[in-house]
Amino acid sequence: MILHGYWRSGTSYRTRIALNLKGLNYEQHGVDLRRGDQRSETYLRLNPQGLVPALEIDGAVLTQSPAILEWLEETHPAPPLLPSDxxxxxxxxxxxxxxxxxxxxxxxxxxxxxxxxxxxxxxxxxxxxxxxxxxxxxxxxxxxxxxxxxxxxxxxxxxxxxxxxxxxxxxxxxxxxxxxxxxxxxxxxxxxxxxxxxxxxxxxxxxxxx
Ligand SMILES: N[C@@H](CCC(=O)N[C@@H](CS)C(=O)NCC(=O)O)C(=O)O
Incomplete structure (x- = not known):
């Protein structure tokens, strides 16, 4: 998995926490928001919204941290980040x-x-x-x-x-x-x-x- 994010971005930070809690390995590609790299042609091909994070998985790209965290919970249920009830x-x-x-x-x-x-x-x-x-x-x-x-x-x-x-x-x-x-x-x-x-x-x- 490749996490495209920015060190100080809250949405990248919350995604890193969830990935770490699940014990998953991932590569990180920094997108420098101060320099405007989120609006580069290369990054917009990954995420047309021009926002971090984006998570590359097996040929697919996931965007929007709530969707990424829900995907993580569905595909890697242990340890759970949601109660069962x-x-x-x-x-x-x-x-x-x-x-x-x-x-x-x-x-x-x-x-x-x-x-x-x-x-x-x-x-x-x-x-x-x-x-x-x-x-x-x-x-x-x-x-x-x-x-x-x-x-x-x-x-x-x-x-x-x-x-x-x-x-x-x-x-x-x-x-x-x-x-x-x-x-x-x-x-x-x-x-x-x-x-x-x-x-x-x-x-x-x-x-x-x-
Ligand atoms: N709802 C989105 C929000 C993403 C978002 O706002 N990302 C910020 C960093 S925390 C960003 O990329 N900002 C770039 C900009 O404002 O140009 C998510 O949760 O992924």
Whole structure:
């Protein structure tokens, strides 16, 4: 498998965590988002949307990290990243979607670029914009973790929700978002810091990192 991604991209990070939790080997091809490599002809042939990640598998290309993570779960069920009970599965997917649909898209690179170039935002304004979406999202997630978590977002082992959460915390720190109000989320970050699959997925440890 070849993972086309970028070290600091949250969607690449969540995909690396899932691949590592499943114990899979993969090659990494860095796509430098700062240089605009995601819009090169070569990369657009892989993913016409011009976004990372893309995962090449046996002649097929998978895009959109939620679809990649679901494919991983279907094809490599052990260890499971979703519980077996359908209600619990929906609850884990809801936590993942809270981040993947309702936080991350508002904070990604092209949104920041549009705010700077189209609306005259400086870095402080971009940081405030990020906090505007991360803080209420994390407030809701903190409540859900209080309800369902036992060391991780849901129960006592990592699930898809944790694959989404850890990169979003990393991104929140880059935007200088205050995280003191989220002790349960921070405890999960501490657990992830000690977990080899999460450690190996950390942006600083990727071959294309600065
Ligand atoms: N929904 C997509 C979002 C992918 C996405 O936004 N990727 C960002 C990096 S985290 C990207 O490639 N940005 C490039 C750009 O904005 O030009 C997914 O989950 O894969």
């Amino acid at each position: 359908p209600v619990a599965r929906a609850q884990v997917r809801a936590m993942a979607a809270l981040i993947g649909c309702d936080i991350h898209p508002l904070n990604n690179l092209r949104v920041g670029k549009a705010l700077r170039e189209g609306f005259g935002a400086d870095q402080a304004a971009v940081d405030a914009w990020a906090a505007r979406w991360i803080t209420p999202g994390f407030t809701a997630l903190e409540a859900l973790v209080a309800r369902h978590g036992d060391g991780w977002c849901f129960g006592d082992a990592p699930t898809l929700a944790d694959c989404y959460l850890i990169p979003q915390i990393y991104s929140a720190r880059r935007f200088h978002v205050a995280l003191d109000a989220f002790p349960r989320l921070l405890a999960i970050e501490t657990a992830a810091d000690a977990h080899p699959a999460f450690q190996a997925a950390h942006p600083d440890r990727q071959p294309d990192a600065d």
